[in-house]
Amino acid sequence: MNHQQSLQRAIDLGNKASDLDNEAVAADRKEAGSGRWPEVLQAYRVALDNWWFVVKYEQNATLKKQLTERIKQIMxxxxxxxxxxxxxxxRANAPPPPPTAPPKDGGGATLSKTDKDKAEGGDAEADKLKKSLEGAIVTEKPNVRWSDIAGLEGAKNLLQETVILPVKFPQLFTGKRKPWKGILLYGPPGTGKSHLARAVATEADSTFFSLSSSDLVSKWQGESEKLVKNLFSVARDSTPAVIFIDEIDSMCGSRGDGESESSRRMKTEFLVQMQGVGTDTTGVLMLGATNCPWDLDSAIRRRFEKRIYIPLPDLHARRAMVDIGIGDTPVELTEEDKMLLAERTEGFSGADVGTLCKDALFAVIGKVMKATHFKRAHRDGKAMWTPCSPMDPQGIAMKVMDIASDELMEPVANVQDFLAAAGTTKSSVGADEIARNEAWTAEFGQEGS
Structure with a gap:
């Protein structure tokens, strides 16, 4: 019997036990002491044996966790x-069993969502779902400051107006002058959308929720929309709050005939919660990021009042990104060298510039590994070994592995290393992608640079 057949057998046995349980409950309601409980217990024991066998050989960690929860309910x-x-x-003093049997499992290889919490009350289910969202709250600041983001002044100003100022100067936002409730950051990959969100999490004195589709999409029927509803409920209880959803197009794409009912209901719940129908959403900002804004459902798009295009960095932004990419690593670069690199990286995203800088810095390691000769040098009064040309009169033939770890002085990356990296690093963004983003901006968005 393969794993799929074992899972189906466990489902069938669980359903049989559940049917017997419900029959016993019904019989007890008609006449006390129906005498069928030993039969029900034995059926559950057989079902549990099969469930444990399935869990033992289940490789998918998520499904294994869900199966274990199912076993816990049956136990x-x-x-x-x-x-x-x-x-x-x-039975005069016998404690009654729970009023209903655990719900039956759905057929096939997947399981239906249990209705146990419904029997125990909606509050328990809501508390359980809210607790599952606690992991999405960013408790440790990412340590990304506004100054760490080169360019994008328009986007940074808008986010500060929406997130920072309302907390510090609430008197500025009265009457019809309310902070924006929905901001969409879109543009080619690697341009800084998620980086902006991390800066918001660092700079804002707000509860920050960072989620992706995996946090909200559930295999259980009806649970995805409940997670969305409880996400906004937790956010409203934690104001001021920012809900950041990366790659939001994966959850809120255009609705179509081939769409599942579960996905449609989840989007509907998103629309209701973002609109704030029947609830007060003051102090809650929905921040979304996507590389494909044209894939968003039109109703979702409308809920994002501000749609900010995060374009490829301009010359001055790329110049600043060179400094960010180097950080505090020692290099031999003049201001003219850095500007030359900025000019050579036309069409690069911020991530591409960062990759180029890392490539150039790693060139130093390549020099050390390939070196056949080393010479003496001094740092802080200590004699060290540093790579040199075989023609250097002070050079001594040796390999890097012949040198003690605390006696190696690495060379410093220079402009030749960076130019070589610029020659091999390619832009990750195509011209057609840029054109499509610009066309969408002309129709629906605004510039964020």
Whole structure:
């Protein structure tokens, strides 16, 4: 029997036990002591044996966790029935089992969402869903400042107006002058959209939720929209709050005939929550990021009041990105060298410039590994070894592995290393992608640079 067949067998046995359980509950309601509880308990025991076998060989960590939760529910029910059986035979003092059996599993290789929480009350389910969202709250600041982002002054100013100022100067935002509730950052990949969100998380004195589609899309029927609803509920309880969803197009794409009912309901819940129908969304900002704004559903697009295009960096931004990419690593570059690099990287995204700088800095390691000769040098009064040309009169033939780890002095990256990296590093953004973003901006968005 393969794993798929084992899973189906466990589902069938669980359903059989659930049916017997419900029949026993119904019989007890008609006449006390139906006498069927031992049969129900045995059915659950057989089902549990099969569930444990399935879990043992399940490779998918997410599904394994869900199956384990299912086993826990069955065990709780079986334990309640066992206590009932062990009580007085007359049932006069016997503790009643839970009012209903665990719900049956759906057919096929996937499981349906249990309705256990419905029997226990909606509050328990809401608390459980809210707790599952606690991991999305960014508790440690990412340590990305506005100054760490080169260019994009328009986007930075808008985010400061929306997130920072309302907290510090609430008197500025009265009457009809309310902060924006939805901001969409879009543009080619690697231009700084997620970096801007990290800066918001660092600079803002707000509760910051960072999510992706995996945090909100559930295999359980009906749970995705509940997660969305509870996300906004938790955010409203934690104001001021920022909800950041990266790659939002993966969840809120255009609705079509081939779309699943679950996906459609989740988008509808997003629309309701972003609109704030029947609820007060004051102090909650929805911040989305996407590389494909044209894939967004038109109704979702409208909910984002400000749609900011994050373009490729201009010359001065690329010049600043060279400094950011180098950081505090020692290099031999003049101001003219850095401007030359900025000119050579026309069409590069911020991520591309960062890759170029890292490539150039790693060239130093290549020099050390390939060196056949080293010579003496001094740093802080200590004699060290540094790579040199085989023609250097002070050079001594040796390999890097012949040198003690605390006696190696690495060379410093120079302009030749950076120009060589610029010659091999290619832009990750195509011209057609830029044209499509610019066309969408002309129709729906605004510049953020």
């Amino acid at each position: 709780e029910r079986a334990e309640a029935i066992k206590n009932l059986i062990e009580a007085d035979e007359g």
